[in-house]
Structures are given as structure tokens and as C-alpha cells.
Amino acid sequence: MQRRNFVKSSVGLAGAAISGEAVAGNWHSQPTTLAKNNFKLKYAPHIGMFENSAGKDPIDQIKYMADVGFTAMEDNGMMGRDPALQEKMGKEMERLGMTMGVFVLDKGGNSQNSLAAGKPEYVDIFLNGCRRAVETAKRVNAKWTTVVPGDFERNLPIGIQTGHVIDALRRGADILAPAGIVMVLEPLSDTPNLFLRTSDQTYEICRAVNSPSCKILFDIYHMQKNEGHIIPHINWAWNEIAYFQIGDNPGRNEPTTGEINYKNVFKHIHKKAKAENKEFVFGMEHGKSQPGKEGEMALIKAYLESDSFTV
Structure with missing residues (x-):
């Protein structure tokens, strides 16, 4: 399979997304219509996000992500994939200089085993x-691997529940730490039954576990729903945050489609991280506001717009 040569100007992609040049026909047969963008932040699409443009093969999708300028990738369902495919995906990301983001720790805690x-x-x-x-x-x-502790055990006092979660996470961290893996705890908004709901609660638990292998996954979409006040909460929990995820609200689609000012949020995180010589992956854990290839081009254009901040 021949990979295309891509122009470097991000203006080319924005223009292609608007005009439709880049979405016509098959991705592999296109000439130089897509631009390789120089994003400021390490945004991580997920498998399936660009399958209308790149096809269903995960390897082709990873190549496509790299070709349009994304430097990371995440895959919640990675643990369920065949080990041979896992290795192939890992080698392809390494070849392309891409960072592997989170995958969900299988049965890490859910309503069946809270x-x-x-x-x-x-x-x-x-x-x-x-x-x-x-x-x-x-x-x-x-x-990084994502862990959700599961649901409340409502017949127990909240302090006892919290102690149980801390005890389990300490034991998990003892397994993960020697391998250099960080479990990132994700507070969610999907249902009120979930035990882990806010960034300050997650911060408290991480401090109690007291391990470099237990940190916070700050999903901006979920935290906008559960607590709002996004930038102050990021500041308060900063020392325990290891990973971010993205999604606009309402709708849980790409930035610019809802109420969150992602340009300002990205600018704040970038400036704060740069001052401390930190770098984060920003998982694109959201849907698309438009269907088909046109929706995928619109998504890339939205990231270009939100990434156009100056520091």
C-alpha cells in the first residue's frame, strides 16, 4: 500500500474539509489533498473515529490518524483484541512515532463487581x-489504563466504601507499578449509581493510595456535567491528574459543538503544563456531530480551531 505525500499547511486541511476535496473517493487513492497538521497538543483519536475515511482495518485507521497530524491514539477495547493484533498495532504506532493512550482495564470495577x-x-x-x-x-x-471502581454499595457508609476502594486500588498499584503502568481513575456522569463522580473525590482517593501508579483521568465532558467550574477544578486536582479526555456538552461530540470553551481550556492546560515541563495525552472520547466522511473532516476542523490558541 502506497502512503501519500502530505502538504504541511493546516490551511490545506481546513480548506479540504470545507470544499469536500479530501472526502471524495477512497483515502488510499487520493493525491495530496489532506494536510498533516502540527497540533500543539497530543490529541488521541480512538479506533472507529475515522473509519469512513480510512476503512475498518485498525492499522489503516492508525496510519490515517498519523497522516492528518494526530500524534497519539487510544482504544478502550484494546484488552479484548487478539494479542497478535495488539502487537501489530503497537509496532505500527511505534513506527509512526505515536503515543498509545488509555485502554480500559477489563473488569476493573463495574456494577457487577464494585x-x-x-x-x-x-x-x-x-x-x-x-x-x-x-x-x-x-x-x-x-x-495508562482506565479504571472505574464501579457502583455505590448503598448498604454501607460512604467512608467504609471509600476505604474498600482505596484498599483494592493499593493492591492494584502494587501490580502495575513495577511495569511502569498508571491506572487512571475516571469519575463519570453516566449514572448517579457510580461511586466515583467528581475530581475532588478522585483526588482524595489518589492521595490515600499514594502511588505513582494511581492518578486521575480528568474527562472534561463528565466533569462539566457533574461539577462544572472546569479550570479551577483542574488547578485543584492538578498534581494527581495524569490524563485528559475530551467531549463537548451537551451531545458529547467534538469541541465547538457545545458549551465548553475548549480553546481556553486547552490554552490553560498547555501553559500550565509547559511551565512544569509536563505533557498530557488528550483522549478524543466523543462522537461526531455529523455523519460520514464529511463529519470526520468537520471533526478535524474543530480541533484545528480549538488548537489555534496562543500562549
Whole structure:
């Protein structure tokens, strides 16, 4: 398969997205219509996000992401993929100089095995997931795995539940730390039954676990829904944040489609991180506001717009 030569100007992609040049026909047969953008931040699309343009093959999708300028990729379902495909994806990302973002730790905690319950059998399921996550991470050169502790155990006091979660996460961190893997705890807004809901609650738990392998995944979409006040909450939880995810609200689609001023949020994080010589991956865990190839071009254009801040 011949890869195309891409022009370097981001203006080319914005123009192509508007005119439709880049979305006509098959991606692999196109001449130099897509630009390779120089994004300021390490945005990470997920598998399936560009399948209308790149096809269903995960390797082709990774190539497409790199060709349009994305320097990272995440895949929630990576642990469920065949190990041979995992290795192939890892080697392709390494060849392209891309960073592997998060994958979800399989059965890391959910409504069926909530860590808040403190049940030994639930903790064993979680710890087994940690061991298998180490093997997956080796194949794809991953550093982060997403953990959600599961639902409230409402027949127990909140302090007891919190203690159960901390105890389980400490044991998980002991498995992950020797391999250099960080479990990033994600507070969610999907249902009020979820134990982990806010960034300050997650900060408190990370401080109690007290391990470099237990940090916060700050999903801006979920935190806008649950707590708002996004930039101050980022500042307060800053020392425990290891990863960000993106989604505008309402709709959980690309930036510019909802109420969150992502240009300002990105600018704030970039400036703060640069001052401390830090770098974050920004997982694009959202849908598209428009269907088809046109929607994929509109998504890239939205990231160009939101990334056009100056510091």
C-alpha cells in the first residue's frame, strides 16, 4: 500500500474539509489533498473515529490518524483484541512515532463487581485484570489504563466504601507499578449509581493510595456535567491528574459543538503544563456531530480551531 505525500499547511486541511476535496473517493487513492497538521497538543483519536475515511482495518485507521497530524491514539477495547493484533498495532504506532493512550482495564470495577463493596471475589477480579493489563500494555507500549471502581454499595457508609476502594486500588498499584503502568481513575456522569463522580473525590482517593501508579483521568465532558467550574477544578486536582479526555456538552461530540470553551481550556492546560515541563495525552472520547466522511473532516476542523490558541 502506497502512503501519500502530505502538504504541511493546516490551511490545506481546513480548506479540504470545507470544499469536500479530501472526502471524495477512497483515502488510499487520493493525491495530496489532506494536510498533516502540527497540533500543539497530543490529541488521541480512538479506533472507529475515522473509519469512513480510512476503512475498518485498525492499522489503516492508525496510519490515517498519523497522516492528518494526530500524534497519539487510544482504544478502550484494546484488552479484548487478539494479542497478535495488539502487537501489530503497537509496532505500527511505534513506527509512526505515536503515543498509545488509555485502554480500559477489563473488569476493573463495574456494577457487577464494585470495589466499594469490599468483597474478596470482586477484588480478585480487579487484580486479575491488572495482571492481564500489564501484558496488554507490553504489546502496545501503553502507559495508562482506565479504571472505574464501579457502583455505590448503598448498604454501607460512604467512608467504609471509600476505604474498600482505596484498599483494592493499593493492591492494584502494587501490580502495575513495577511495569511502569498508571491506572487512571475516571469519575463519570453516566449514572448517579457510580461511586466515583467528581475530581475532588478522585483526588482524595489518589492521595490515600499514594502511588505513582494511581492518578486521575480528568474527562472534561463528565466533569462539566457533574461539577462544572472546569479550570479551577483542574488547578485543584492538578498534581494527581495524569490524563485528559475530551467531549463537548451537551451531545458529547467534538469541541465547538457545545458549551465548553475548549480553546481556553486547552490554552490553560498547555501553559500550565509547559511551565512544569509536563505533557498530557488528550483522549478524543466523543462522537461526531455529523455523519460520514464529511463529519470526520468537520471533526478535524474543530480541533484545528480549538488548537489555534496562543500562549
